[in-house]
Amino acid sequence: MPRLNVFETLQQEPAAASELAQRLNLDARGMNMLLETLTALGYLERAGARFRITAMTRKWLTDAEGANVAPFLLFWGASLEQLFPTLEETFRTGKPRTDIYAWLETQPDAARNFQKGLAALARVFNDGVVSNIPVPARPCRLLDLGGGHAIYSIGLCQKYPQLSAVIFDSAQALEVGRESIDAAQLNGRITVQPGDFVTDALGSGFDLVLLFNILHGFQAEQNIALLTKVRAALNPGGRIVIGDQLIGQGGIPVANLATRLFGIAFYQFAGGQAYTYDELRDILTQAGFGDIQLKRSLRAGGALPSHRE
Structure with missing residues (x-):
């Protein structure tokens, strides 16, 4: 999510929906729905209550590997x-x-x-x-x-x-x-x-x-x-x-x-x-x-x- 900085923030470290919403000054309920949807689409994965980016997201949607589209x-x-x-x-x-x-x-x-x-x-x-x-x-x-x-x-x-x-x-x-x-x-x-x-x-x-x-x-x-x-x-x-x-x-x-x-x-x-x-x-x-x-x-x-x- 380029405009919301979700992927960039989760690239730094995994976070729960409430934590991420607080960091980005976004609505917690909406953030939870968004993260669950991104997980269903394969952009994120869960580790307990925390969310982290997948290898696909790291490659294509962050600056980590030089292929950020x-x-x-x-x-x-x-x-x-x-x-x-x-x-x-x-x-x-x-x-x-x-x-x-x-x-x-x-x-x-x-x-x-x-x-x-x-x-x-x-x-x-x-x-x-x-x-x-x-x-x-x-x-x-x-x-x-x-x-x-x-x-x-x-x-x-x-x-x-x-x-x-x-x-x-x-x-x-x-x-x-x-x-x-x-x-x-x-x-x-x-x-x-x-x-x-x-x-x-x-x-x-x-x-x-x-x-x-x-x-x-x-x-x-x-x-x-x-x-x-x-x-x-x-x-x-x-x-x-x-x-x-x-x-x-x-x-x-x-x-x-x-x-x-x-x-x-x-x-x-x-x-x-x-x-x-x-x-x-x-x-x-x-x-x-x-x-x-x-x-x-x-x-x-x-x-x-x-x-x-």
Whole structure:
């Protein structure tokens, strides 16, 4: 419970419902009902009259293991509350009333939670992503579009000393990334470029471009235009790597359902959608890319490495 600090407090030491209610200045009867419910859901377990967090909660909902997605839950709560009431209107018009990225520029707390949540998920996937991205043995340059949290650029630069990176994202999104780059002591090899990668020039001379969790925010024709710009920024033989939630690649029904719901969310948030592999392959082909491959081993919903033709 991120807003009530229940998990963080119980991480320090187990407590009875009455003790926890007193510490957090909350209603004791309501606290008991909440703790019993969280226990039934598997987030807590009982030790006599006292409650403690489970291993699952420790990993995913506290800072103990670096994979805390609680900020992401706060972001989703705020965005659903403020942006989803007009979903019926969007289904009628085909155009969301508010773009989520413009909304985030006015919501610093939600924006920071969004980036912190993305960073937590990226840390989970980082080893698989880095090990599956081929990097030339010679000195080379990476362009990380929309990778404001910086986790993938940091992981790649740590593994490949010949690599330098530019992270292109909004100034707001880059706030979390700057902290991570400083902590990794990679300021000399990773630079940040504040801006709008849809409208601004991307530069040139890159050997590798990452687009992780980007394309679902746009319609097909917008993605073709963006990827055409990306292709122009690559050196001959350069590679683009796309990581996104792909329809039909979840492996189990609940994962495929989640991707469908995610697609509706970004239809409402930005006019985007979730794509199938065939749809993204067609978009890449229209943008001039070839040698398109699907790698499911990244566990992040799918990745599409593609050489420039």
